[in-house]
Amino acid sequence: MEFEPKLVGFLCNWCSYTGADLAGTARISYAPNLRAIRVMCSGRIDPTFIIKALYEGADGVLIAGCHPGDCHYQEGNYKALRRYKLLKRILPEYGVEPERVHLEWVAASEGEKFAKVVNEFTDKIKKLGPLNMKQSIFDSMKEDIVVHESAGEEKGGEADEA
Amino acid sequence: MPERVGVYICHCGSNIAGKIDIEKLAGFAEKLDNVALVRDYKFMCSDPGQNLIQSDLEAGLIDRVVVASCSPLMHENTFRKVCERSGVNPYLFTMTNIREQCSWVHIDEASSTEKAMDLLAASVRRAVYLEPLEKREVAINPRTLVIGGGIAGIQAALDLAEAGKEVVLVEREPSIGGHMAKFDKTFPTLDCAACILTPRMVQIGQHANIHLMSYAEVEEINGYVGNFNIKVRQKARYVDADLCNGCGMCWEKCPGTRVPRKGNVHEKLSLGPTSSIYMPFMQAIPAIPVIDRESCLYFQKGKCRICEQVCERNAINYDMEDSFEEFEVGNIIIATGFQPFDPSVIKRYGYGTLPNVLTSVEFEIMNCASGSTGGKILKADGTEPKSIGIVHCVGSRDKHYHEYCSRVCCMYALKFAHLIKEKTDAEVYNFYIDLRCFGKGYEEFYDRLLGEDVRFIRGKVGEISRWVAEEDEKDQLIVRVEDTLVGAVRRIPLDMVVLCTALEKQDGLDRVAKMCSVSVGKDGFIIEKHPKLGPVSTATDGVFIVGVAQSPKDIPDTVAQASAASSAVLSMITREKIEIEAATAEIIEEKCSGCRICNNLCPYLAINFDEEKKVSIINEALCKGCGTCVAACPSNAITAKHFNDKQIFAEIEGLLSAR
Amino acid sequence: MLKKEIVYESTLDHDFLEEIYSLPGGHEIKKCIQCGTCSGSCPTSHVMDHAPRKIFSLIRAGFREEVLDSNTIWFCSSCYTCSVRCPKEIKITDVMYALKRLAIKEGKTKGKKAVVLSKNFVKLVNKYGRNHETELMTRYIIQAELFNAFKFIPQGWKLFSKGRLPLFPHKIKNIDQLRKILKKVDELGEI
Amino acid sequence: MKLKVGIYWGAACGGCDVAILDTHEKLLDIAAKMDIYLWPIALDFKYDDVKKMEDGYLDAAIYSGAIRNSENEEIAILLRKKSKVMIALGACAHLGGIPGLANFYTRDEMLKRIYIDSESTINEEGVIPLESWNVKEGELDLPRFYNTVKTLDQVVDVEYYIPGCPPVPLQIYSALSLIWDDMLPPVGSVIGAGDKALCESCPRVKEEKTISEFKRIQQVLPDPEKCFLEQGLVCLGAATRSGCGARCIKSGVPCRGCYGPLDDVPDLGIKMLSAIASVLEPKEEKEIDDVLDTIVDPLRTFHRFSMPASILRRKKE
Amino acid sequence: MKYTYYPGCSVKATANLYQESIDAISPILGLELEELEDWNCCGATAYMSVKELMSFAISARNLALAEPFHRDVVTPCSACYLVLNKTNQYFTEYPDLRKKLGQALEAGGLSYSGNIRVRHILDVLFNDVGPEKISSLVKKRLDGLRVAPYYGCQIVRPEMGFDDPDDPQSMDRLIESLGATSVEYPLKTKCCGASLMGTEEDLALRLCCELLTGAESAGAHCIVTLCPLCQMNLDVYQSKVNRLCRMKHNIPVLYITQLIGIALGLPSKDLGLDKLAVKLTKPVKEILQGA
Ligand SMILES: Cc1cc2nc3c(=O)[nH]c(=O)nc-3n(C[C@H](O)[C@H](O)[C@H](O)COP(=O)(O)OP(=O)(O)OC[C@H]3O[C@@H](n4cnc5c(N)ncnc54)[C@H](O)[C@@H]3O)c2cc1C
């Protein structure tokens, strides 16, 4: 079966979420892989959310906000941009391809663009393959978990949870 | 008792049911933690649909609601109202968008259903963490404060007053009128400025609904939309406004000199009396003089008191002190206008060192029939100039000073050229980079000037000096310029040069902006809410901007904006109440370390630092809930109500761990 | 000079602009608004084939030859008046330098006396570490002004007689160091 | 009655133990209140004695150091069984600490670097320690060197954390006194530290922040009165729990984060990243890049002490 | 006040009179100028016209040599001032350039970190010594002397910061501190054609003619300069200007340091006054002697 990536999207309420809705109203079909979380402004997106999503099993995370200058709250998108840029720089340090996190400006009128962005992003992540962050972290720790005669049961079992 | 979530799945006819396996989705929902019941219905937004929720809530079967249907942008409010009707806090409801972002955009039923399951799981998890929020409404005080009494403030105040609303107009100078009161004619129609402005000024002075405070400044503004507390300082005029009848005896006899009486024509340019007790110009409103302390002999040297003696109404009071007035308003209109750029910093243009180099505002005063030259255009020595140069873009369109175009100088330069041609025999040169004549009748005005033999040279003046190379240049100002259209560098000897100086942000605008919690842009002018769709509103509810305080513009645009702002204010007032955002951010004092990371981030300046407690605080009336500060606070001391970390984490986990 | 005929796009060089703005701050020249402040301020613009402002429009339009052949760049005395006045803060003087270097690189130096002087100056500095005016002028006169040599005599003599013209060059002690630096620059390639 | 206590060090530098000793005269108080049953760095005990104890025999075990190898883990599990309360002492046990930086590499990379590539090593045959081998007396073994460094609470349940690298001695004392005074807070709490971020106790003047360039401490002479961050020096004080007494700050260097994150902050490094990025000055992409270029090695800087305790724990292979 | 001194090639040759006067006044003004050991030519305009990076590199060598002394570098030559300053400025502003220059210097066993301030001697005279101090040291007030302050172009541009690029005032104040009058001289920063004198002589001469005419019509007795090239053009070439423009200019062109020296009461031979091409005119002499 073809790999179907799981993608999480953080969309700002005013432009991108509305743009995504417009894609719906206009019945523009696009890849079903992205699941959106609505926030009021791209400025609300804490990089921790993105890291969390990657950990929890997302293969890619899309951030979408209003075009520069169009932010409903004036400047939230600039803050999003700066956080995004710094986050991208550290992803390789985690062994994560920076392309897995992507930011786009999508206006409320850009239903078509939203669909295109999701399709392209889905394709890109398909090519990159699964991320499997949580699993692979625990896999790389598997052999570290030693069962000690003296200690009987141990607490290394978190890996099971993954 | 753990949270009990009710899940309602909408078919939306076949809009959803056609692409999503409702049965499967409902089955899936039933198995989710905290889900107390799952129902599905053809149209959740219809009355019977809504009633389903209402009866479950009223029966106490559930305490939070998830509706999986269309976009929250469509029906969030509908279902919030259902909760409210059922006596449950509307913020305990959340919506799952399985139509616009699911059934309408995906072709394959299996994957649509899967996506819907994930989205629903996320909503259910989120619902568990939802918290009730207070909806807040505030009453709107029907009184309005207008700051600045130029044409912008005058127009706005009159519009409101005519509609029967109270206005307090605060003007910093002794008289209202602003810059327009200094003009003789206005482009492009060449109407007499006084003829159109004076009647309005008089109306302001007399209107029962307008409380005019001239020679006054706003000191403090607190509060928020509908309820601003204002404190105004009334500066001491030393003349009792109730007694003075503007007879003019005092300034006729006053020996003090605010504007030098001797000296050359240009040094003593003035519209009103040159004495220490003065009115800025004769049509001033209020028609009450003030004493200029700096030049008054009594205040400076302790001797004189002539005005006191000559005033038959005993209106002079040297002991007067600044007083304060406090009142409340519901809305604020900022109409503080501009100040002209000071060209003396551009040394190569010689303003301030070379005689006969004037600024445009000085030239306006010279042209004003009631001014010190009686409307005559004169050189410093009192003779009539034979040639005049008008230099455009002085301090505008220049990275060293202001990058923006000041928008009115091209047109007033043409007006000047016309006035010069009308009043003198002088040759007129316009030195321009581009001629920006875009308004109604403006190009026609340019066309007319071309016919009046005004010389146009396309090129920004390199320098103005008195360095004489040839006999016929003697005693003249030499303009060195490239005539870019001809491609030649020219030296042009002139008798007088007028610098079309930029319109720049009014001195003190930053303070006004800060008091009103609005921001200023790179150019120093106040930022409007939206450049196209909100040109008179600001990011702060209840604060409006008009005229040049927003950006350089001419009188027609200023007046249009003023009327727009007053109708926006009226629309607020007639609503009587407005609802303010409930989903704001909040700083938990016990967690805030006072690092001040967040202090600069709020676009609405809602975050302040409490110097005493050393923590930051959010003024919730100003906060719009964008969440920018929340994401930044490294102590997680700020929570975004309705979008807090726990809720979003739950959503992320829900999206990804469902199947 | 511009020929008086219709100019075909194919004869223009639209990459010219790119070449110029590889220099530090160079991309600013895109922003020129053709106001003419530079030309109106330049002390030598009146003798230039094209005043500085026009150089910018020629560069933007791709008139490569006209720019590099013009006397403008050699008449620029590096007084920086234009640079400090330009409302767009374009580093005009730096562009003039860049054009000079480009012209030299492309051999557009025929009849350009300034090139002879500059090149000899560079040679001397590379040789001694310092300029030696006597030798510089001698070399220059021989190479560029042999037939006008006599016109340099009075001022030369004046300087010499006042003890203001040393006969011998001063070579810096660590000329090797300087040469190593220059060699390295050569390897690195120009900017 | 005196408390029965065991003290142990896992992957640690010994600093935490020294910090206990550095309580100076208070050490006598400690000795008066507690009987020590294990403390390899200071006294001679046998593991076997511990193994022989009945479960829960000790009142408290104080464990410093990260879990880097099987021995660390084995003793952690042993002590957990034998004690009523488990206390993680110091940044390593709490967050992974400096050893946790190894999580940016794999086990093999680490061994290669340590035993073969390091500048001070001559090891032509490329010998790497074996886990076990036979000699004529029998089989000898060494603990297994793990691929991933873990925090103490990733291998056993931990009741309390005393943060710091090393913890401030007086804070250790006051944390211990909670035990004998029976005033321990809810399980899972951080003790011997503050509730707010370091900025609160930092003596430097804090203002609104906008940063247009980052510098490193060795490149500048910072203004001694002003917040480091405002001067473009990466200081983790805003995201780090107070309790250290701002000792780095007072010695003129920015906070590096050893006291760990605040309650409810799941990832100190990423939160700091967000905070710093939020207060940058530029808006244009290019300018943002220019400023970001000046932050040297951001992730290791933000996660100097907390990588194993962060959401992603280690570099993915 | 101790500085690292960078004289520049001209000051060692055609402008040696400038040097002499600097040497003479420095001790009195409390200036210690320690010449930078083994400095090389800054490259001036000519080098920049041929090679950009090389030009920056040779200029940077001087800065690198000066850095270990941790003192401001002072130069009396406007061209050197501009070039060294520009090197400094671009070095800090453009990372690419900085990197390459770093590598080049390294090849010569040098390094530079950008921490040297380059200053013109006028800046030092005006800001560090100050007109008040100079005025207090004056032995012979130059009352009645009308002086045209000619700054030339490169000292105030591109915005090096210590004075206004269009209307500098520092030298005017110094002249006044000596008791002399600084006349209104609109051409004070207009270019003299310095670097063009060799190659485009006619043009340069005409520029000089304008400057001389301007000074004379402002009623100046003499022109005072602070740049070796300006001084040479206006002084040594004055006769040639006259021939080309059919004028009869006869106006002495002194260095500001010479003028200060005179007011401080130093003998004219110590100030290199005998090396001027245009001899001091009678009215000037009278004022100077009478002073
Ligand atoms: C030389 C010149 C000629 C012009 N000619 C024309 C023309 O012919 N036709 C045309 O259409 N436009 C013309 N304009 C443009 C015209 O001046 C403006 O469009 C108009 O004045 C804008 O009005 P305003 O009320 O916004 O500002 P202003 O006229 O500047 O009025 C602002 C008022 O606010 C007051 N104020 C400022 N700060 C405070 C404060 N903190 N508290 C209280 N009061 C404060 C000021 O005292 C002033 O009275 C010209 C402009 C210039 C410079």
Ligand SMILES: Cc1cc2nc3c(=O)[nH]c(=O)nc-3n(C[C@H](O)[C@H](O)[C@H](O)COP(=O)(O)OP(=O)(O)OC[C@H]3O[C@@H](n4cnc5c(N)ncnc54)[C@H](O)[C@@H]3O)c2cc1C
């Ligand atoms: C090519 C182009 C590009 C532009 N780009 C921009 C831009 O980027 N930014 C910008 O700020 N501005 C732009 N503009 C200007 C902008 O279009 C106008 O400012 C704006 O559309 C004006 O709005 P309006 O409502 O006055 O007129 P219109 O948009 O013309 O609306 C008038 C409406 O009235 C209806 N109508 C007409 N007569 C009657 C009647 N008798 N009875 C009933 N209904 C009637 C018409 O059908 C129409 O719907 C652009 C204009 C053009 C031509």
Ligand code: SF4
């Ligand atoms: S007291 Fe002052 S204001 Fe009155 S007349 Fe005298 S000078 Fe004029």
Ligand code: SF4
């Ligand atoms: S309106 Fe005209 S004169 Fe004024 S800044 Fe704009 S272009 Fe220049």
Ligand code: SF4
């Ligand atoms: S960022 Fe957080 S901790 Fe810092 S001042 Fe703001 S609320 Fe307080």
Ligand code: SF4
């Ligand atoms: S949430 Fe947004 S609007 Fe509210 S205080 Fe924070 S930054 Fe300001």
Ligand code: SF4
């Ligand atoms: S001054 Fe600057 S903007 Fe104006 S023409 Fe010259 S280069 Fe262009």
Ligand code: SF4
């Ligand atoms: S630097 Fe060159 S182009 Fe610019 S003003 Fe001076 S001579 Fe003219």
Ligand code: SF4
């Ligand atoms: S926390 Fe610090 S002091 Fe304690 S063991 Fe670890 S590295 Fe050493």
Ligand code: SF4
């Ligand atoms: S960021 Fe660092 S220096 Fe600044 S206040 Fe916080 S702890 Fe102190």
